[in-house]
Every structure is written in structure tokens, then in C-alpha cells.
Amino acid sequence: MKISGSKPDAPAVAGVLGLDQTDLYSCVACGLCLPHCPTYRVTGADTHSPRGRIALMQVLDEGKTSLTTEIVEAFDTCIQCRGCETACPGDVPFGALMEASKEVIETTDRQTPWWLKTALRTITYPRLLRFGSSAVALAQRLRLLPPAFRGIPQRMPINRQQLQSSGDDVWLFTGCVMDAWQRNTHFATQQVIEATGISVRLSGDGAPCCGALHTHAGLGRQARKLANRVVSALPGDNPVLVNSAGCGAAMKSYGTLLNTAEARAFSARVLDIHEWLAERLNSLKPSNIAEHRQPPIKKRVAVQDPCHLRHVQGTHGAVREVLQPFVSELVDLDDDGMCCGAGGAFSALQPQLAAEVRNLKIAAINRANADLVVSANPGCAMYLAAGGVDVCHPMELIAQALNDG
Amino acid sequence: MTTPDLTTQDLLRARRTIQDPVLLEFAAEVGSSDPIVMVGGNTQSHLGGVADPNARSLRAPSGIVKYQPDEMTVCVRAATPVSELHAALSEHGQRTSLPDGTNLQGAVSSTVGGVIAVGRSPVTRLKDGHVRDAVLQLRYVAADGALVTAGGPTVKNVSGFDLCRIMVGSLGTLGCIADVILRTRPINRHERWLKMVDADPKAVLNNAKTAAAILWDGTVVWAQLVGHQADIESDQARLPTSSSALPPKLPPFRWSRRPKDLYQIGSEAGRFVAEIGVGVVHCEQPDPQGGKLSANVEALNRRVRDLFDPHRRFNPGRSVELL
Amino acid sequence: MKLRRLTKRNHQNSTNNDPCAADLQATLGDQRVHTDSAARHLASTDASIFTGGAAGIVCYPSTTEQVQAIMAVAIKHDRAVLPRGAGSGLSGGAAPLGNPIVVSTTRMNRVLEVDLEDRLAWVQPGVINLDLSKQTSPFGFHFAPDPSSQQVCTIGGNVANNSGGPHCLAYGVTSSHILALEVVLSSGEIVELGGLDSEPTGYDLRGAFVGSEGMFGITTKIAVRLTPNPESVKTLMLSFDTVTDAAATVSAVIASGLVPAAIEMLDRNCVAAVESFVHAGFPTDAAAVLIIEVDGLSAGVSADATKVAEVAQTHGATVRVAANEDERALWWKGRKSAFGAIARVAPDYYLHDTVVPRSKLVEVLEAVYEIAQRYDLTMLNVFHAGDGNLHPLMAYNSRQAGANERVAAASREILELSLAVGGVLSGEHGIGVEKRDFMTDQFTSADLAQQALLRTAFDPFCRLNPGKVLPAAHSCADIATLSAAHADGVWG
Structure with a gap:
């Protein structure tokens, strides 16, 4: 064995889970991931830690045990925030290992509850989703909503203003739930893009859902199907801008997921809206931002980094860059980008654990002593709002600043 | 596996076998049966x-057994006066954190x-830490x-349980200290004692x-200020008006607060x-x-005393308990 | 082979029919007592490569009273008890022998009181080291011991191992920063060792307890000393063409009368692994890199930093000074993640920990590289050069035939070498199970008998973490029996 900077050859035979052996054994169990894992922070249990979950993957993969209730629970309680990946000095691809493990477990024995499967199917049919959402919104107004719907925004829109494409310089991916529930964010995003002199083409119903939630649930087949639909619905070479960190992360990994040249080319076009805008701040109309002596938003604004922006895409710095000219005081939370507990469908699947994780986040927000929190992911924003946090999308704040200024 | 060469094994064996005649003689003197009172400088x-x-x-x-200025350690026999030890160390610009009485009246003939x-x-x-933190190795009977x-x-050493800590401050009731390896440190570059009348001690501490x-x-x-001259000067500028002075004479008894x-x-x-900042009060009673x-x-x-010295x-x- | 699922009624190999587990569950509730194979499997190792027995039952108390209740059940069923923090230890100290009840302190994670006037904090043992410093930093204080694992390790674990860290060169190890401890003894009694007053009465039981590797009692509350943050810090990165030059610089700096806050050395292999993680501009072409930090008051710090740079330059160093706090933080992040970064080199590592006199550093390092070459092992060195605390790190693949044996043989030679030049077995990782059987190389039978007395005073029942630290002849535990204990229900 010599230093070569690369890992030794992996054994030829894959185990029960079919995981990449080099990846699976790249964990040296140093434990540096533990404090960055939201579920370990809450329960203190090794079964709820990245190091523990990998150790369990190893015993499963080696065939030392069959699936037990507790192992399934250890995997089900993983939010897949991938905070552990950022903390890992050894580059262990935890997210990939967990997704692959969950897919095997899902195909071996059904794990996903019927209602989640139904929901995940519904969100791929935009009209059905919008109709259903309006019905839920109506039920909200009539106070007829069953408690199971606690996690959703408190006042969902019944009618939605129509979004209109203005050209085709860039694609704006509108997605599923976000389009139905938070179309205001899309309006704001489109306004900000157009303020730079760029025209926007909306992805629309042809690309109904990015499939991130399906991947997380271990529903790999559906996720790949959705990815294919998105890739073919957004042809050309123009950038694909995404204002949802979770969707952006998923779409940037289509290349790996589908493993085709077309998908890799597509993923290369995907940009988080903030990283795109950070390059064009100077062209932001109507006023050149350099003229702003006083930022128009006179608030202390805390930045909550969505995990899939910070830990997966690594573009969270851009959020600060684009907000800086518009906000008088930007503050970071002191929790090293810890997850807020939303985790796509996680908050619905593990409500108690998610709420405890959110409590940690809310404590960090309180320590930051901010007037307002921004989050670049709709799921986080909704979940924090449901926890009583005053939160909005960075694009909404910039749009407001542009309108005010 | 190759056999480790004999030299290493010889060194290991030598290390574990105490051959120092002075120590062996002391151990024989202590023996294993009768009651003993250890006498040092009779200062405490x-x-x-x-x-x-x-x-x-x-x-x-x-006597000093081995002084290694580069390692910043010194091995010294227990009955060596601290003042004698510090005199030897000062030739290399070093001292230990043991009190030697040179700053304060009395206790000049304390032994290590x-x-x-x-x-x-x-x-x-405040600066030198506790005596126990200066002790690296103790040999006792x-x-x-x-x-x-x-x-x-x-x-640095965490090999096994920390017998040194329990020996420091044990008033010689657990074993007869024969020699000790101490950590040394550089002598303060500059030091001065100041006197402030009617000053708020809390403010001085802060x-x-x-x-x-x-x-x-x-x-x-x-207050005794130590360190780089410029840092002492800027410290002094922050303090109430002061004049150079010797420290006060300390009453004999210590209260722990x-x-x-x-x-x-x-x-x-x-x-x-x-x-101030430590909690010791020197009192007359x-x-x-x-x-x-x-x-x-x-x-x-x-239980500790019963186990280490079952026959007292x-x-x-x-x-x-009476200390 | 395909995965088979077991139903909820059929928790695999659980200890549900263990009467001790039932008593614990009755006392603490199901949520605090884990008996399933998954929990027990994961509590059967720490961050080291050492394994012995298996966790029998894993408990998660939150209060002193709950720890006391666990001890009462353990006494009733005559079971051994093993306290566990974050499981980041490297000597197998928290890897159970036999089938003890494992008491995880991770839910005892509250900072109970911060007293800035007396510069101390009362914490529960499961508080993470770095969390405490983060919490007190806005007030200008921190907890000085800073082991490389400080972002994960618990203060209870620091107490058990008398942990060190880079900055212990100037600030001292954990023992110097612990004022008082509340401990549950193996008898079930609660004692408070040490005290907040200046000179607590009696033997220094606090000092004896620190570093006792979970064998004297279970810490349930800790009063730690808080250290004022330095007014000024300067961090220098010195790169050298030879390891010898770097080591000579360490000696020269110390000889010049300076006591820097930290002196760390990374060799070429280590720099390569670290740089690919942190991208901090570590010089990958240097044979060795020293990170030297001086802190204190501004005038002294500038003068000392200049002096360090001068000394280093006379030994051929290229000197860089951290431009700002961000750069400094990045350098330390690189230094402190070195061990984990080894995963980029090989899937397993064995991290050694010995101390040698500073003057022997060059000689010992050369021998260490020679040993590695002889056993065909990848060797990296990253260590606390200022106090001679070596951390030779062997990266290997345990699934290669004979690899474990080669590592064991090489590490034995390194240990013997360190002792032969006047060093000690461990500088900060502790003895645990890793070096237990080497204790007779450093200590005589009489020495070990006295250490055993100390243990007996605290735990006459040999209930706490049995089989560690003291070798067979001096341990009250039957190590052979413990090691042979069949671990029912935990995957080997």
C-alpha cells in the first residue's frame, strides 16, 4: 500500500445492498459527523447518527443480519440533509449510500406509507395538485382541515395568478408543490430575473416535478421517470434556473441518477437562482445597485441555509452576496448549517423528531435576534413558518427592495 | 515479524529497574514496618x-539529579531546598511553579x-497555576x-491512573517522596509588584x-505584573494610580474560599x-x-489512606482533613 | 442473497427477556433503554479499531438520579457498567468488554450554569467540548482543552481521558481545567470531588479521578474552569524541506524561552491528505509543516511571533502568517480533521499516541518511517510537536490478508522505541484496551499495584468498565473471561 491519493481497489463482489464497496468502507468511523447530524443532536443515539447508519449499512450489506425494525427506523429517521457530508474530512458519499440503501429496502419490503405514495403521485399531476390544493385551501378557510395537514402553509392560496413567459433567455423551473402553494415566490423570482434584462421561459406542466422527494423515499424508478420528463421538457442550451434548493440539488444530480450524456449535459445547465444572480448583480435594473447608499430593507435578516443548498450544492454563499446590497444587516445562524427538520416529506413522516430538530433551529434563530429569516427552499420556509418563524424567500425580499427602491 | 533488537529491550528493562543507589538506600531506610515522620524544611x-x-x-x-533545559524538565531529590533548585535553573533562565519564598517573606528553606x-x-x-500541574513524575516509597x-x-502523559495528583497535597500520608520530575518554565521577562491604595480589587482583576x-x-x-514590558505598561495604564512596593507579609493560616x-x-x-481571583485568604487564625x-x-x-497505608x-x- | 425483513413483534436478538433490561425499562422508561441489536452493535465500538465484547443494554439517562438508578439496577443484577460519551475515543476505552450496561451520556447535554465572575461553568458530561466554548465565547471565555475531536467529543469524555489538544502546550491538559466533579460511584453513592473554593479539603480525589477512563465512577456534573480568550493571536505556518529541520526548529523555539500556545507538525503525506479536504494552501511540496501559534497580549504576541519566525528561518523555513481569523480557522480545521481525512488514503487507520522527549523527535521519527517501510504500511505523521506527543498514523485496508497483523507489529515497535528513549505509552488517548498489555513495559509490578489501589478505593466492586487500563495480573477483573464472553445478539 502506498500513498497515491486514491482509495485501494474495491473488492469485486458487491454485498446484499449492492452498495459501492469503496464508498461503503470509506468511513473510518472518526465521528466528526456526529454533531452535524440533526437527529443525533436530538436523540443522542448512535442509531440516529451518520456513522451509525453507515455501520448498519455495512452489517446489512455483509449479510450479517436481515432487516430489523430498528435498522429500518435508523434509516427512516435520516432526514438526508447531508450535513454529515460537509463535515466529513474523508469525503464519504453518505447521501448516495443512503439513497441506494433506501431503494433496496423499499423494493424488498414496502416502507413508504400509502398516503405518502398517493401524495408523491399527485404532485406529478400539476392540475390535480392545484385543484387539490385549492380544495385544501378552501377547507382551511372553513376550518374543516384534519390535523394531519398541520405541516402545510397556514393560509394556502385558493386562486393563483397566472405566470407568463416573457421570452426564452433562461428557463425558470416552477416545479410541483411550490407552483401550487407558493407561486408568489415564482413571481418575485421572475421579476428579479427580468430586472437584469433577461427574459424568462417557465418550465410549466411539461416538467411537473423534479423527483427529489421520490429519491428520498427510495422510489428510484419514479424518480428516474420524472427526471427523464424534466430533461426532455426543457430542451436547448439555455440555463435552467431553480429557486428551490431541494429541486436544484436533485436536478444537478440527474447526470448521476440517469447516467446518460443527455442528462449530464442537462445537469450542467442547472443553476440555483442565487448563484446565477450573483454573477449579474451589476445589471440589476431599474437602479444600479451601487447607487444605493442605504440598503432599502432596513431589517436584521438571518440567513437560514437550506441543506441542499449548503451541503449539496455548496452555493449558499451566493444568497448572502445577492442579499447584501438590499439588506441593512445580514446575520448568519451559529449552528453551522444544521437542518431545520423539514426535509421534504420528512416532517410529515417523522413529525415528532422533525419538530425537535426545528426547535434547535428556532433556538439558533432566536439567538441571532433577527427581524426576519430568509430561506432559499420552499420546504424549509413552510416548515419554519408553521413553527411560528417570520420567513420569506430571498427573491421575495429582493423583489420587494426593487419595488420600494 | 522481526525481533526487536536487543538494545531496545535492554533499554526497556533498564527503565523499569531502578538501580539508583541513593533511591535504593532511601527505600531500605523507609523499610516496611515502623511509623515514620518525613522531615523537610520544617516550614509547614x-x-x-x-x-x-x-x-x-x-x-x-x-540534590538535582538531571536538569534538561531543552526539555524544560528537571529531576530533583525530595529534600532539595526549592531555593537551591531555582538558583540552578536560573542559570538557564528557567524556574518551576513551586513557591520558593523569594518573593515573599519566610519559607525560604522549603524543600521540594x-x-x-x-x-x-x-x-x-493566576499565572503559574497549581503546584500539582508542575509535577510530571514522582518516585516514592x-x-x-x-x-x-x-x-x-x-x-504530557496519560499512561495509567494519575498517582501524582493524589500524592500532591497528601501531606506525606500515602508514601515517602524520594524524587520528582518537575516541569520548568521560562523566568518572567519582566515583573513588578505594584501597590494601589483604596483600589477595587475586582476592577484590578478584570x-x-x-x-x-x-x-x-x-x-x-x-499586584504582580509579569510578561513583556509593553504589555505590563499598558496594563499599568489601565489600573488605578500605583506605586512600586514589596508584597505584604502573609499571615500563617490559609482559608479556602x-x-x-x-x-x-x-x-x-x-x-x-x-x-483575588484565586480564593486563598491568609489569616492569623x-x-x-x-x-x-x-x-x-x-x-x-x-479508604484511600487505608489502602495505601493500612497501618498508618x-x-x-x-x-x-486537618490541613 | 436478499434482504429479509423481520416484523415488529420480532426484534432481532434483542435482550427483551433479560430481567436486568426489564428493571431498567421499568425504572427509566422504554425510551431510555435500548436493547435491540442495532443500538448494541453501535455501542460496541468507539472511534478506534479495538473491539472486545458487546454492549449488553444501552441506557440514555438525562439526570444524576437516573444514573444512580441505573447503578442500583446494575448492583441488583451484578452487572458491569460502562459510561460512554460521543464514542470518539481512540484507545478502545469505550469499547465494552464482556456485556456491560452502557450508559450513554449524550442526553446529559445541558450547560447548567455559567459563572463569569468565578470563571467557571457547571456542565453535564454529555456537553460537547466545542459547544461550551461557542456558548461562552461571546462573553470572552472558552474551555481550554481542545482535542482534535473537540467538535464531537464530550466534556465527560475529556474528564475520563484527561484529554489534551494542540493548545495544551501552554494551557495544560484537562486536569488543570476541572474544578469539581459530581460522580456516581459503583456503590451508587453520589460524591462531589474537588470544589469551587481555592484549596478543597482532603486528598485531590478530583485529580485522581480525571483520566480514570470510566473506571472510578460515572461523572454526572462537571465544574470546568473557563479561560479568557486571548486578546491577540498570531498563527504561523512554517514549511521545511526536511523533517529534521522542522524538529530542530521545535527544540530551538522552546530553548529560546518561548512557550507558544501550540506547536503542531504535519508531514508530507499528511499535508497532502489534509489539503485535499480543506484547500487552505498547505504547502504540499514541503517535507514537513509546523503550525505555531502564539497568543496573549498584543505586544508580547508580536514580539514572540517575530522571534519564532526568526528561529524558523535560521532552520530554512518558509514562513507564512495567517492573514486573518478565517485563514487561521481554516488551518486549524485542516489540522484537526487530519485523522478523518485519512479516509482519502485508505479505509482503515491506526492512530498511535506516544510521547518522547522533544530532543529525540528526529531520531524517533526517522525510526518510525523505517518501521512503516519494513511493514509495508502507509505512514502519516501529524502531532503535537511542542510536547513531543507523537501520533504516527498507519493507513491500511483491514480486509487485506495480514494487514492487521502488520499494523499490530509495527505499532508495538513504535511503542517500545518510544519507551526506550525515555517516553511514555500515551500522551492523550489513554490506555483503554489498546495499551493495557503494554503497561508492564512502562511500569513495574509495584507501580501497577499502587494504581490498582487507587481504583479499588473508588470502585472496590470492579463494576465500572472492567478489564481496561490495568493488565491481567493487576486488574480485579478476569480479563480472560471478559474477552471470551460471547456477545449474544450483536453482529460480529
């Missing part, structure tokens, strides 16, 4: 009870073993007459970043000098609250 023999006059009194060997057995730190504890090595010669000692007698604050309780010391103490332990902790203390051979009549 009034503390911790009265030793049984019938016990045989014994002196540890003295005595200072360690009593375990009382100098007034410069146990109650059964065996020579025992506690700790190790290096500045402002004097270079303070090694802050003493207070209820009205006057003395929480640092923040010092400011409430009243007339019950009589004349006192309090170590013994501490009325001293020596109180919870029943569980007292039992644990007793060492310093009979004296005890750490």
Missing part, C-alpha cells in the same frame, strides 16, 4: 495536625518534597517498602491582564491578605469552616 510542619513524637523521623535524599506534600501553590497562581514510580518523565498575583487586605491592593466570596470577608478574619467533608467523600478519603506508618497523627 505546623499544618495538618501534630506528628506522633514516637515515630522515627527521616529525611529524603537531596515538602512543598509537594503540602500542595500549596504560590501567590502567583510505598508502605510495603517498594519503590514506586508515578506518572512519567515527559511533559483589568490587569498580565497579573500573576493580586493581593488585597481590605484596603490596599498589591470561592474567589467571588473574598470581597465579603469581614472582621471575623482579623488581619488578612486575600488572593485557622479557618473556622475548614476541614468539612461530606460523609461520602470523607469515607472515600479514609506515614506521618501518624497528621491528616489531610
